[in-house]
Amino acid sequence: MKTSPAVNSFRILLCAVIMCAELFSLPAFAASKETASKYVETLGNSAIETLSNKKLDKATKSKKIEQLFRENVDISWIGKFVLGRFWRQATDDQKKRYLKEYETFLVRHYATRFTDYTSGSFTITNARDEGDDEFTVSMQIKSDEAGGDPILVDYRVRTDKNSFMVFDIIVEGVSMITTQRSEFSSVVTNKGMDYLITQLANKSDIVDTKPH
Numbered sequence: 250m251k252t253s254p255a256v257n258s259f260r261i262l263l264c265a266v267i268m269c270a271e272l273f274s275l276p277a278f279a280a281s282k283e284t285a286s287k288y289v290e291t292l293g294n295s296a297i298e299t300l301s302n303k304k305l306d307k308a309t310k311s312k313k314i315e316q317l318f319r320e321n322v323d324i325s326w327i328g329k330f331v332l333g334r335f336w337r338q339a340t341d342d343q344k345k346r347y348l349k350e351y352e353t354f355l356v357r358h359y360a361t362r363f364t365d366y367t368s369g370s371f372t373i374t375n376a377r378d379e380g381d382d383e384f385t386v387s388m389q390i391k392s393d394e395a396g397g398d399p400i401l402v403d404y405r406v407r408t409d410k411n412s413f414m415v416f417d418i419i420v421e422g423v424s425m426i427t428t429q430r431s432e433f434s435s436v437v438t439n440k441g442m443d444y445l446i447t448q449l450a451n452k453s454d455i456v457d458t459k460p461h
Contacts (some may be wrong), residue, residue, distance in 0.1 A: 280408045285384035286376040288413045289404050292321055293371050293388065296363060314362040323407075323414040324352050330416075331429040335437045344443050358452070359418075378441040382408040 299305070299313045328351040329336045339347065361417045376389040385407065390400045405417035418425045 261269060264297055279414070280382050280384070282378045282384050282386075283304055284385050284388055285406050285413060286373050288406065289386040289388065290373055292317070292404075293373075293417075297371070300363065305438065311360050313361050315356050316361055318356050319352075321413075321415055322355075323409070323416045324355060327355070327426055331433050332429055332437075335434070335442060339442050343446065347446050347449070348444050354449045379405075384413075387449040393418070 275418040287305045295317055296314060299310055325348060328348050336344070337459060369386050371390045373386060373390050379385055386406060387403045388402045388404065401421055403419035404415055405419065406415050433445060434446065
C-alpha cells in the first residue's frame with residue numbers, strides 16, 4: 250500500500266525532530282583533570298612536532314606556533330584581565346586598539362620564545378582540579394641542548410564549549426597574567442592608556458624584526 254507524499258513528508262519531518270532532540274540530549278563535554286591533562290599533552294606534542302621538524306625554517310615554525318597559540322589561548326580574556334580596572338575606564342577606541350596590539354604582542358612574544366627550542370621533550374607531572382571547570386596542568390620541559398636545566402611550567406586551563414582554553418602560563422612559579430597586570434597597571438597609572446598601546450605596538454615590532 251502506497252503512502253501519500255504528505256505522509257512521507259510528515260515522517261521525514263518527525264525523524265528530523267527526533268534526531269535533533271537526541272543531539273541536544275547528548276551529555277555535555279566532561280571536563281576533568283584527566284581530560285585537561287590530555288589536552289595540554291596534545292598541545293605540547295603539536296608544538297614539539299613543529300619545532301623538531303627539520304624541513305621547516307624558523308619563520309615557518311614561528312607562524313605555526315603563533316597559530317597554535319591563537320587557537321588555544323584565551324587572548325581576549327587575558328588582555329582584559331591584565332588591564333584590570335583600566336579596561337572599564339578606557340574608551341571604545343582605546344579598547345579596540347589595545348586588544349589588537351596586545352594580541353600581536355602576546356602571540357609573537359611567546360612564539361619567538363618557543364621557536365628558540367629546536368628540540369626537546371616534556372613530561373606532564375601533575376594535574377589539579379581548581380573548581381569551576383578550571384584546572385592546572387604541570388609540565389616539565391627539557392631541552393636536548395647539553396647543560397640545559399628542565400623548565401617547570403603550569404598551564405591554567407578552563408572549559409570552552411567542547412574543549413579547553415589556556416588562560417595563564419606560569420613559568421617557574423611566575424604567572425604571566427599576574428606579572429603583566431602589575432606592569433600594565435604601573436604604565437597606565439604613570440603614562441596613560443595611549444602610551445601603553447604605543448609601547449605594545451613598538452615591542453611587537455621589535456619582536457618581529459629580531460634576526461632569525
